[in-house]
Amino acid sequence: MTPLARRRELAVSVAVFLALIVLWEILSLVYTAEAQPGEPMVAGWGTLFTRTLLSLSDYWQGGFGVKSVADGAQRSYLAAILSLASHSAATFVRLISGLLLGGVLGVALGLGVSWSRWSRRLVELPTQFLRTLPLLAMVPLFQLWFGTYFFGQVLFVAYGVGVIVFAGVVNAVRNVPQIYLDNARSFGASRSQLYQTVILPAILPAMRSVTLLSLGAGWGAVLAAEYLGAQSGLGYIIVYAQQFGLLDRMFLVALLFILYTSMSYWAIQRLFARLLAWSPAEAAQ
């Protein structure tokens, strides 16, 4: 692509983005219905970044020399930003812990299917049960088992992620070209060397889409876990706002979500671009 064409594409993207913002503003001016007195169904940008943002200081629990609203302090932008940062951090910690736990278990069990006849027998039936159970059907069970504990929320995310990673790894291992396995074995590679030096790198290209899929599932699962009764996190803000019909707050948090998920997808893309520097398909892009 020439620089000029690239600039033109960028210009189109920016124009679409601005148009969406303007459309929303127009919608907020035209459609003035209210969920309850003083709470518009569609809040305009002016409202969102002043009153709504300020109202998020309600969720600040105090600290860093900034008192919480519950302790009698006035709403402030500083408290609002601190509040958003702390609740975002709580969500991130749950998400990342769940992704790591689910990712590691999914990869380990997925590799276990091909490792040996014994490991296959051990892994196949239990994972078959787990993957056929819909994640949302497990919500009440997790709620009763783990309540509001951090571990339960992480486990829920790990479950949602792990099922996808497991299926992806099993499929990717099955598609590793036989020639590489034969080559490694004729060089005298042991089974663990075969997994480390051939199977793991060979499944990496397939793992990119698996990772992006499981990241999406992870974001969904962490929100669901927070709906279940966490006392922190972006999901908690949404549930709280829903109970009081505060649509503008829900919308602001949703915007934040778009930002976060986009950033996380971008980071994964960058990570895999680096990991797959060797891949002919990657180089062609």
Next chain:
Amino acid sequence: MSMAAPNPRIIELVEVGRAYTRADGQAVTAVDRVSLTVPEGEFVCLIGPSGCGKSTLLQMVAGLIEPSSGAIVVDGKEIDGPGGERGMVFQRDSVFPWMRVIDNVEYGLKCRGVDATQRRVIALDYLRRVGLAHVERAWPRELSGGMLKRVAIAAVFANGGRVLLLDEPFGALDYVTRHQLQDVLLDLWEEPGRAVPTVIFVTHDVDEALTLADRIVAMRGGAIVDDIPVRAERPRDTDSLLMPDMVAIKHKLLGHLGLERAPGRAAGRRARGESAA
């Protein structure tokens, strides 16, 4: 590597057979009770038409396919699966795309636990010998098909196996590249100062077999039908392939490949399945 007296039977195939069942349920014999003894340091070309079982036989020696009958003994031990002492070069690209060229050449040494500095020295040396020192840090995707084959050959020699198995390694290459690689292979094979590796080289190219081999074993229908020594001096050029005894061998081989009607006597012998050696 020891320079002890060469083992006169480094590879021994005893009544090796391989049968399998096709998808339609019919039993097929790919290799039918083949016996063959190869002395250490010999360069054997295994030639035959497509589907004659030569590749299957080689894969069994490599340990990648299990024989359904018989035994394969390499250096006094019955083989059980693949092993680093038997290097293998495949027709298809087998170089790992996720490792840099130098890491590919070091691979076998790494599997055996040779320390990093030592294996780097060995790998660089072989990379230089195949003329690829300048692409040491390149990714395989940046190399041509011929260069990839050089990497595969360097890797196999760097690993120092006493037996080298090559499965139509140059079959997918163009004429010029193929001839260059035949020279590369012979140079490494005859490298002074180390025990000469024993080679089984599968090909369907008669001229390639005549250029390379000490001995040409012809297969057909899963069995060995001929076993011909080639005594011409190396290096063999275009002229040496035109010597009368070479031309006679070529005629025989073309007959085995079904490309030429062999003289009546030889044809009759072949029909009865006897060896002409």
